[in-house]
Amino acid sequence: MxxxxxxxxxxxxxxxxxxxxxxxxxxxxxxRIGQLPVLQALQDGKTLNQKALADFADIEQPGMTTLLVRMERDGLIQREPDPTDRRSTLVTLTSDGQRKSRxxxxxxxxxxxxxxxxxxxxxxxxxxxxxxxxxxxxxxxx
Amino acid sequence: MxxxxxxxxxxxxxxxxxxxxxxxxxxxxxxRIGQLPVLQALQDGKTLNQKALADFADIEQPGMTTLLVRMERDGLIQREPDPTDRRSTLVTLTSDGQRKSRxxxxxxxxxxxxxxxxxxxxxxxxxxxxxxxxxxxxxxxx
DNA sequence: ATAGAATACATAACATGTTATGTATATGGA
DNA sequence: TCCATATACATAACATGTTATGTATTCTAT
Structure with missing residues (x-):
């Protein structure tokens, strides 16, 4: 333009x-480009919840939710309930996510x-x- | 990020x-931001076909098609068949489009x-x- | 202790873009 | 002329983001 x-x-x-x-x-x-902030934020086995990832990536929470759904589908991340806060979901990289992020x-x-x-x-x-x-x-x- | x-x-x-x-x-x-290149390209009563608009806006043709469908729906532009080339659609601003583009x-x-x-x-x-x-x-x- | 506010997430509807593909029309060379 | 190719547009499936809204859980101030 x-x-x-x-x-x-x-x-x-x-x-x-x-x-x-x-x-x-x-x-x-x-x-994909949209995945980069997530991969970067979770490097070295770090664990974050979805809100923290949205803040890190500077996007809104619903956008992060759908991004993480796709990344989980594609085997890059894992999501599990936070045992200390039942509202929260903890996200980590899979070994494939770790490998690709390098x-x-x-x-x-x-x-x-x-x-x-x-x-x-x-x-x-x-x-x-x-x-x-x-x-x-x-x-x-x- | x-x-x-x-x-x-x-x-x-x-x-x-x-x-x-x-x-x-x-x-x-x-x-909306996506509409700016179209409004700019069609200023002063200019007429362009959809391909020319896609080139100007630096986006692909299908993206321009859907953008123009929305802009027509919103009353910003008008589309009519090109009498000299039946593949082609000519796009102009409506008076509301002209006004807003200013x-x-x-x-x-x-x-x-x-x-x-x-x-x-x-x-x-x-x-x-x-x-x-x-x-x-x-x-x-x- | 509990009511109301705040927080985390999900879902829906949409804008804006992509690639892949199909359809109709135009064009240029044998 | 007519066939192969190119061109213009549409459609579908999808990625990536937004706002608006709903639900469940947690926290805080009385």
Missing amino acids: TTPSPLSALTTRNTRLFTLLLERELKKTGL NIVPVMEHLTDIALKGFTPLERNILVTLLERINSSLKEQL | TTPSPLSALTTRNTRLFTLLLERELKKTGL NIVPVMEHLTDIALKGFTPLERNILVTLLERINSSLKEQL
């Missing part, structure tokens, strides 16, 4: 392209290297700083 | 926040001002340049 705002057009295009390439890379490992970091690093090709360390820092300032300003408006 | 890549985490977060605020602003005018640019400018609060012109230029370089690098990988 060509928007009236060069800035948001650029960051949106940026995110879209990165997401596209990431999705393509992840397909090789049988993962592919994520190398893929992200590879794509980041591609995105920042030719950037000096100074340019990387400037970019990060500017983006952080924008995020700050936007967050204030929430 | 906190990803292993500070860069993509930042741009993704950036896009997400901007989208959130934009969606909130647009709600006041009865529009709110878009001010909203985008307002949000961009918020996002870039405190930026000097130089900083704006640097940011745009760096993002364009990233977009270039990513596009090469497609």
